[in-house]
Amino acid sequence: MKTGQSTNKRSLKSSLKSLSFLWGGSFLGSGSTFLLYIILAREFGPNEFGVFSSAFSIVTILSLLAGFGVSQFWLKAFGKEGWEGIRWLKPSFLFVTITLFIITGFIVLLYVLNLNDDGTENLLLVLCFYIYGYISIDLVSSKLQLEERFMFLSFWQLSSNLLRLLLVLLSFYVLNISLSLFQVGLIYALVGFLFTILSLFKLRKMSTDEFKLKGHLDKVDIKVVIPKLRHVLSETWPFGLGTVFAFIYIQSDIIMVKYIAGNVEAGYYNTAFVILTGVLVLPSIIFGKFLLVKYHRWANSDQEKLYLVYKKGNISMFILGVLLMLILLGTSSYFIPILFGFDYNPSIALVNILALTLPFSFLSYSVGATLVTKDNMKFKVKLMGLIALFNVLLNSVLISSFGAKGAAISTVVSNVLLLFLYHRAVNRKVFMQNKNNI
Numbered sequence: 001m002k003t004g005q006s007t008n009k010r011s012l013k014s015s016l017k018s019l020s021f022l023w024g025g026s027f028l029g030s031g032s033t034f035l036l037y038i039i040l041a042r043e044f045g046p047n048e049f050g051v052f053s054s055a056f057s058i059v060t061i062l063s064l065l066a067g068f069g070v071s072q073f074w075l076k077a078f079g080k081e082g083w084e085g086i087r088w089l090k091p092s093f094l095f096v097t098i099t100l101f102i103i104t105g106f107i108v109l110l111y112v113l114n115l116n117d118d119g120t121e122n123l124l125l126v127l128c129f130y131i132y133g134y135i136s137i138d139l140v141s142s143k144l145q146l147e148e149r150f151m152f153l154s155f156w157q158l159s160s161n162l163l164r165l166l167l168v169l170l171s172f173y174v175l176n177i178s179l180s181l182f183q184v185g186l187i188y189a190l191v192g193f194l195f196t197i198l199s200l201f202k203l204r205k206m207s208t209d210e211f212k213l214k215g216h217l218d219k220v221d222i223k224v225v226i227p228k229l230r231h232v233l234s235e236t237w238p239f240g241l242g243t244v245f246a247f248i249y250i251q252s253d254i255i256m257v258k259y260i261a262g263n264v265e266a267g268y269y270n271t272a273f274v275i276l277t278g279v280l281v282l283p284s285i286i287f288g289k290f291l292l293v294k295y296h297r298w299a300n301s302d303q304e305k306l307y308l309v310y311k312k313g314n315i316s317m318f319i320l321g322v323l324l325m326l327i328l329l330g331t332s333s334y335f336i337p338i339l340f341g342f343d344y345n346p347s348i349a350l351v352n353i354l355a356l357t358l359p360f361s362f363l364s365y366s367v368g369a370t371l372v373t374k375d376n377m378k379f380k381v382k383l384m385g386l387i388a389l390f391n392v393l394l395n396s397v398l399i400s401s402f403g404a405k406g407a408a409i410s411t412v413v414s415n416v417l418l419l420f421l422y423h424r425a426v427n428r429k430v431f432m433q434n435k436n437n438i
Contacts, residue, residue, distance in 0.1 A: 050263030053270035066135040069239025079296025133192025136199030245384035249391035253407035269404040272350035283365035299373035321362030328355035353408035
């Protein structure tokens, strides 16, 4: 009995240690991004900051198409197949290369057709290198999750954000260089290129003995059949579409605000959105980085443990979401003028509206994480696609009438509806055999 208790204590201590590293790294990373946005917002003003925000949102959605869910699929493949999951690596790398080639061609086509203003076109072109860095960092992050090297994972994900911040700080406040939006884009591109090179060395180790997969028996000599490229696509598309749909109902508001209500409104909305995403780092780390790889294992080997963690996660996330919502509602009118300047006072109302979504968003992370396991992801994607469509239609109506406030309202309504759909799906598909569902 004492031995079992001692093992549980060590396991809990190890989990808390891993989470502390992930949280620390993520808070520093998101804090670096937050501070960078504050600097850009103050230096460029709402109009130019709106141009940058919308261009970066376009590049972000293109980044999500790179690899189209490969990094998330790796967690599922290795969680289910163990060391045999190595068979997916070679075709996965080829698939990522092809998607990057297509995305680059699309960005060049946009530039040639000149469909946007010159500032947006030039930013999109140079930020192409940011996309390469994004997918490279994402793939290495999945490798580190599989190895459960959470200390290095936190450092890895922090590094690119911190480096961008340091380069901007150095330019503006040490060298006294008045950067243009395009030059800021060059900094993003430089960091993206650097991390692409670093990632290539780390990803090569996945096919060697330096890859230390956790949670499975020691590696043995195995003969595996290398999947075809079409097999990779058939496995990754739910994860790829899910990421794109999540972007649509979370971040596409910025793009729609720009083209419907203008750059200034987009600048106000992005200020509020940056604050919201900073808060959402908490559940994304717990369920997206720490627990996800374990969920895949438990779904195949320990359903009761998965259910127990699910119940406790729901309660914890809802309480935490309510607490942080109240903090934002009580302090937004003070910290926004101080951090961003009085020009961004219209963002206060947007922050207060978006704060209402926190309890539902936190709970959605907990509930929705279980839908990634086994073959449930395909059904989850359908729900996310439904919400994405609903969000776009609602945005079209509300932004035209209320500007950026309409986008904030649309986000809250969409997240409430998403949580409702997730909860029904989980009780019917994931924990159908468990009683007393929450």
